[in-house]
Amino acid sequence: MSTHRRIDIRCRRAHRRIVGRKLKNDWSGQAFPHAGRRKPFIGDLGVSDPRHPLLSLLEWGADLGPIYEMRIFRQNFVFVSNVELAAELCDESRFCKALPPAITALRQYAGDGLFTAHNDEPNWQLAHELLMPAFTKSAMQSYHPTMLETAGELFDYWDRQSGPVDVTRSMTKLTMETLSRAAFSHDFGSFTTSQPHPFVGAMIRALETGRRKGGLLTAPGGRLLGRYLDHRNADQQAYVDRLLDDLIAERTGSSDQHDLLGIMLNVSHPETGERLSPLNIRYQILTFLVAGHETTSGALSFTLYYLSRNPEVLAAAQREADEILGADPRATPTFEQVPKFRHIRRCLDEALRIWPTVPAFARSPRSETMLADRYRMRPEDWAVIVLGQVHRDPSVWEEPDVYDPDRFLPANIKKRPAHSYKPFGSGLRACIGRQFAIHEAVLVLACLLHRYDLTGDPDYELAVDERLTMVPRDFELGLQPRKQLATSMVE
Numbered sequence: 001m002s003t004h005r006r007i008d009i010r011c012r013r014a015h016r017r018i019v020g021r022k023l024k025n026d027w028s029g030q031a032f033p034h035a036g037r038r039k040p041f042i043g044d045l046g047v048s049d050p051r052h053p054l055l056s057l058l059e060w061g062a063d064l065g066p067i068y069e070m071r072i073f074r075q076n077f078v079f080v081s082n083v084e085l086a087a088e089l090c091d092e093s094r095f096c097k098a099l100p101p102a103i104t105a106l107r108q109y110a111g112d113g114l115f116t117a118h119n120d121e122p123n124w125q126l127a128h129e130l131l132m133p134a135f136t137k138s139a140m141q142s143y144h145p146t147m148l149e150t151a152g153e154l155f156d157y158w159d160r161q162s163g164p165v166d167v168t169r170s171m172t173k174l175t176m177e178t179l180s181r182a183a184f185s186h187d188f189g190s191f192t193t194s195q196p197h198p199f200v201g202a203m204i205r206a207l208e209t210g211r212r213k214g215g216l217l218t219a220p221g222g223r224l225l226g227r228y229l230d231h232r233n234a235d236q237q238a239y240v241d242r243l244l245d246d247l248i249a250e251r252t253g254s255s256d257q258h259d260l261l262g263i264m265l266n267v268s269h270p271e272t273g274e275r276l277s278p279l280n281i282r283y284q285i286l287t288f289l290v291a292g293h294e295t296t297s298g299a300l301s302f303t304l305y306y307l308s309r310n311p312e313v314l315a316a317a318q319r320e321a322d323e324i325l326g327a328d329p330r331a332t333p334t335f336e337q338v339p340k341f342r343h344i345r346r347c348l349d350e351a352l353r354i355w356p357t358v359p360a361f362a363r364s365p366r367s368e369t370m371l372a373d374r375y376r377m378r379p380e381d382w383a384v385i386v387l388g389q390v391h392r393d394p395s396v397w398e399e400p401d402v403y404d405p406d407r408f409l410p411a412n413i414k415k416r417p418a419h420s421y422k423p424f425g426s427g428l429r430a431c432i433g434r435q436f437a438i439h440e441a442v443l444v445l446a447c448l449l450h451r452y453d454l455t456g457d458p459d460y461e462l463a464v465d466e467r468l469t470m471v472p473r474d475f476e477l478g479l480q481p482r483k484q485l486a487t488s489m490v491e
């Protein structure tokens with residue numbers, strides 16, 4: 001080998017070493033406040049609890065100001081915690097969705113499905129245009145009967161049990177069942193067994209693996225460990241993929257369009273005639289299941305927690321349910337009645353303010369720009385909007401830790417700056433399932449409050465579990481069939 005060539009190889013190796021060591025998401029070398037215990041090499045690894053990264057962030061990030069950072073090995077994370085900076089990042093003309101490592105890691109399961117697609121991937125545009133009509137407010141009309149029926153099954157299931165119910169677990173069964181019925185007409189039998197369907201466990205474990213891998217990639221040996229985790233998880237993932245692929249294959253060739261799967265199999269783009277591929281359809285179904293069930297379940301559970309702690313708010317919610325639904329505790333709302341539960345809707349909004357179940361999302365500039373006129377940001381940089389902090393920014397939210405649904409009275413919403421409340425994300429890549437979640441949650445709350453009185457355990461202290469989303473842990477409620485409805489007193 002010639003000397004020249006040897007030097008060339010050495011240069012390339014050195015170059016790779018240097019480039020490989022570059023800090024990822026380096027913000028042109030700008031530094032931000034950090035937790036103060038940074039160690040060489042591992043960086044801020046010790047400040048974040050790996051099992052509760054976002055919850056622990058609410059603690060260690062509390063006093064660091066509106067923008068701060070965390071460094072783990074070669075990966076830098078920049079966090080934004082006030083309304084002013086979050087609002088700037090939500091300016092869709094200058095910024096767009098970014099995919100931080102934890103979301104990129106999910107691409108292994110959800111590929112270029114809606115949630116994990118890059119902004120410029122053709123399948124995002126295609127799926128967005130094909131599926132938007134299935135998620136409008138009026139499209140909820142077709143899911144309304146399924147939502148009512150599934151809620152009814154949950155109530156019957158509760159009525160067969162004695163003693164308090166585990167709220168998060170019940171709500172997770174409910175939302176999983178509603179979504180799988182609405183998305184692909186599949187009944188997981190959640191209310192005929194006490195254990196969750198194995199599919200649900202396998203799916204959650206597969207995704208957990210993805211999330212853990214996402215945090216590892218820049219650690220020494222991280223890729224190797226990632227491959228080990230994948231190997232250990234291969235059976236679970238294969239099971240999930242197979243179940244979904246079988247469901248898709250069963251329906252291929254049928255022109256039935258009564259659920260999301262039917263729409264995905266049969267609708268082609270009005271201009272280009274393009275359709276989603278079977279693989280992409282599997283990605284979308286998995287995405288809907290994952291993005292749609294735990295998020296809504298957490299929202300319902302937190303709302304019930306706060307209702308159980310605020311008797312006046314609860315009484316007003318029950319009064320509203322009774323006024324609209326009348327004297328029969330088992331009455332159910334029509335599609336048109338659901339938006340009339342305005343107070344109940346505000347109870348939900350306020351729970352999602354204090355505990356946004358999707359706790360954060362990330363944004364990048366479309367081209368090089370200055371954030372707050374001070375911080376240079378290039379398209380490869382991204383900032384994480386920490387919703388738990390933005391939603392409690394004291395310059396916008398008075399007494400931010402107090403649960404007060406009246407904050408969402410129209411007159412009060414108008415007083416706040418734009419983008420101060422973002423539980424469903426922002427812009428083009430905001431939540432496609434927002435109407436679905438709100439319709440389902442309001443309907444379930446109204447029926448539940450109309451049918452039962454709630455008693456929480458006064459000694460319960462709110463504990464939050466961090467999975468892919470945030471949910472209350474071990475929160476139980478006693479449910480007693482209503483005896484005296486508010487309307488029967490009025491009439």
Ligand code: MNH
Pocket residue numbers: 097114115116128179287288291292293295296299356357358360361362422423424425426428429430431432433434436437
């Ligand atoms: Mn949902 C995106 C929150 C219910 C399907 N969802 C998002 C984002 C947030 C979010 C925040 C944006 C993330 C980002 O910018 O990276 N979603 C929620 C919350 C609830 C919820 C708080 C319930 C409460 N989501 C649902 C339901 C479905 C769903 C129900 C499906 C039926 N969400 C999605 C999909 C996306 C998304 C799909 C990705 C949309 C896109 O990027 O085009």
